[in-house]
Amino acid sequence: MTLRIANCSGFFGDRLSAAREMVEGGPIDVLTGDWLAELTMLILAGNRLKGRPGYAPTFLRQLEDVLGPCLDRGIKIVSNAGGLDPAGCAEAVHELAGRLGLSPNVAYVTGDDLTGRPLDLINADTGERLDATPLTANAYLGGRPIATALSAGADVVVTGRVTDAALVTGPGMWRYGWGPGDLDALAGSVVAGHVIECGCQATGGNYAFFQEVPDLARCGFPIAELRADGSAVITKHPGTGGLVSIGTVTAQLVYEIGGPRYPGPDVVARFDTITLSQEGPDRVLVSGVRGEPPPDTLKVAVNYLAGYRNTMTLVLTGLDVEAKARVAEEAIWARVPRESFDQVDVTLTGGGLLRITVMDADRHKAGRAFSSAVVETGLSSYPGFHGLTPPGDASPYGVYWPVLVPAAEIRPRVFLNGDEVPHEASRAAPPAGSLPAPARSEVTSIGGPVVRAPLGRIAGARSGDKGGNANLGVWADTAGRYGWLAAHLTIAKLQELLPDLAPYRIERFELPNILALNFVVHGLLGRGVAASPRMDPQAKALGEELRAQLTDIPAELLPDA
Structure with missing residues (x-):
């Protein structure tokens, strides 16, 4: 017996038809969706300041298509689309249901919102202390409140800030009765949740070897067939596009993680214990995951308004591109001195784009005073001058600031149809023994001729953001290729292949399993996605940049060797 948990959203803005596709495409027991990237909380805060809802309204649009069929078939709906206002979102669900002539039991979870409470605002990544006033502050809750809501009879559960994996772990706790001590089962559900949380990224979307993925334009969303021991088969509905393979699942496993220990409110999942096996077409079993007790702290996503920013992009063509960029800058800074701004970022891309971003507490200074000055150089600058951005005003930007709070101080609350449901927070006691330390890779020395070729010919990669840090996962498809990769791709080699990374502190973790x-x-992303001046502020392209770099690869490891 399994619990079939389907995903229908990987971010705020994902495919609106996905909920209907998952409900109509085959049997499922739980429909989940993730709306809350780190950036989304800041977007919702901005919406709320403008008098708009503090939750994700696209959730209601999807729900309109499927609420009736889900109630008819007993499909539970669990979503973090409540954002900054889960109570308001639950009320909107009731209003929608009333218009549809339906009467679902709707629950919502609170307790994550710490805005206005005294917090130790030391950045969990950098150790810096924040001296600004937070706009939002939300703790990452776990799956236990979701399980409480489902056990109380909820048909729809709306949360605020929970971990992405909690949308799977919570239903698993509800169905299988896992307690805080069931660490391995909890850890397995966390891994399953991590795999399906980003929608089609588990079924071939954004996959390094995209040529292998059939009908990507109609990629199906993922399903986790969760078992009582925490293992799960990752699959998708038959007849949909995309691919579920060990490769596509691995790509998602290494997305936006740190070391082998993956901490969460319910358990620490050991990613170095995961076993993947292909059970059949579009069916990958994830098993063997071990768990450790969760830390005694919870992460809190703090956002604050940091000032205003503006970007102008100029196109440089023909000869002497670097000299033209110098002339362009000299002309601009002669009109608006570079040192007059709080922060300036100038990037010249290999494609001949000159991006100049200014940030300042003064909106006027970063606004048209800057952008108009750039345009004014149009007839007194480099030959071939033209831009991609018209003069415009500055826009406010925010900063994501992760901090930690004692888990014992956080009290989640659960409400069903407006009435509070008793909820007891509980945590695992440390086990008598401890799991072994993460394994080290076996280094493989391969002799013979080498060929200078792109690293991506034998390795996949996926990259992403974690606050101001970037994550870059790289994997191979055979033990031989991985053994060479583990020996070859050191931190020094990574910085050699991608020289722009040289100034940054880099950690390297091995997952030989x-x-x-x-x-x-x-620090690659500075103060986080919303404040990063990079063209790729979420580091999504970093993995593909690495795969394109030439390096000496043993000829026998290359395809068709």
Whole structure:
């Protein structure tokens, strides 16, 4: 017997038809969706300041298509779309249901919102102390309150800030009765939740070897067939596009992680214990996951308004591109001195784009005073001058600031149809023994001729953001290729292949059980996605940049060797 948990959203803005596709495409027991990236909380805060809802309204649009069929078939709906206002979102669900002539039991979870409470605002990544006033502060809750809501009879559960994996772990606790001590089962559900939380990224979306993925344009969303021991088969509905393979699952496993220990409110999942096996077409079994007690702290996502920013992009063509960029800058800074701004970022891309971003507490200074000055250089600058951005005003930007709070101080609350449901927070006691330390890779020395070729010919990669840090996961498909990769792709080699990473502190982690390495590049994204001046502020392209770099690869490891 399994619990079939389907995902229908990987971010705020994902495919609106996905909920209907998952309900109509085959049998499922739980429909989940993830709306809350780190950036989304800041977006919702901005919406709320403008008088708009503090939750994700696209959730209601999807729910309109499927609420009736889900109630008819007993499909539970669990979503974090409540954002900054889960109570308001639950009320909107009741209003929608009333218009549809339906009467679901709707629960919502609170307790994550710590805005206005005294917090120790030391950045969990950098150790810096924040001296600004938080706009939002939300703790990452776990799956236990979701399980309480489902046990109380909820048909729809709406949460605020919970971990992405909690949307799977909570239903697992409800169905299988896992207690705080069932660490391995909890850890397995966390891994399953991590795999399906980003929607089609588990079924071939954004996959390094995208040529292998059939009908990607109609990629199906993922399903986790969760078992009582925490193992799960990752699959998708038959007849949909996409691919579920060990490769696509591995790609998602190494997305936005740190070391082998993956901490959460319910359990620490040991990613170095995961076993993957292909059970059949589009069916990958994830098993063997071990768990450790959760830390005694919870992460809190703090956002604050940091000032205003503006970006102008100029196109440089023809000869002497670097000299033209210098002329362009000299002309601009002669009109608006560079040192007059709080922060300036100038990037010249290999494609001949000159991006100049200014940030300042003064909106006027970063606004048209800057952008108009750039345009004014149009007839007194480099030959071929033209831009991609018209003069415009500055826009406010926020900063994501992760902090930690004692878990014992957080009290989640659960409400069903407006009435509070008793909920007891409980945590696992430390086990008598401890799990072994993460394993080290076996280094493989391969002799013979080498060929200078792109690293991506034998390795996949996926990258993403974690606050101001970037994550870069790299994996191989055979033990031989991985052994060479683990020996070859050191931190020094990574910085040699991607020189722009040289100034940053980099951590390297080995996951030999899934033939993968993970790198964490600290500070690459500055103050986080919303404040990063990079063209790729979420580091989504970092993995593909690495795969394109030439390096000496043993000829026998290359395809068709």
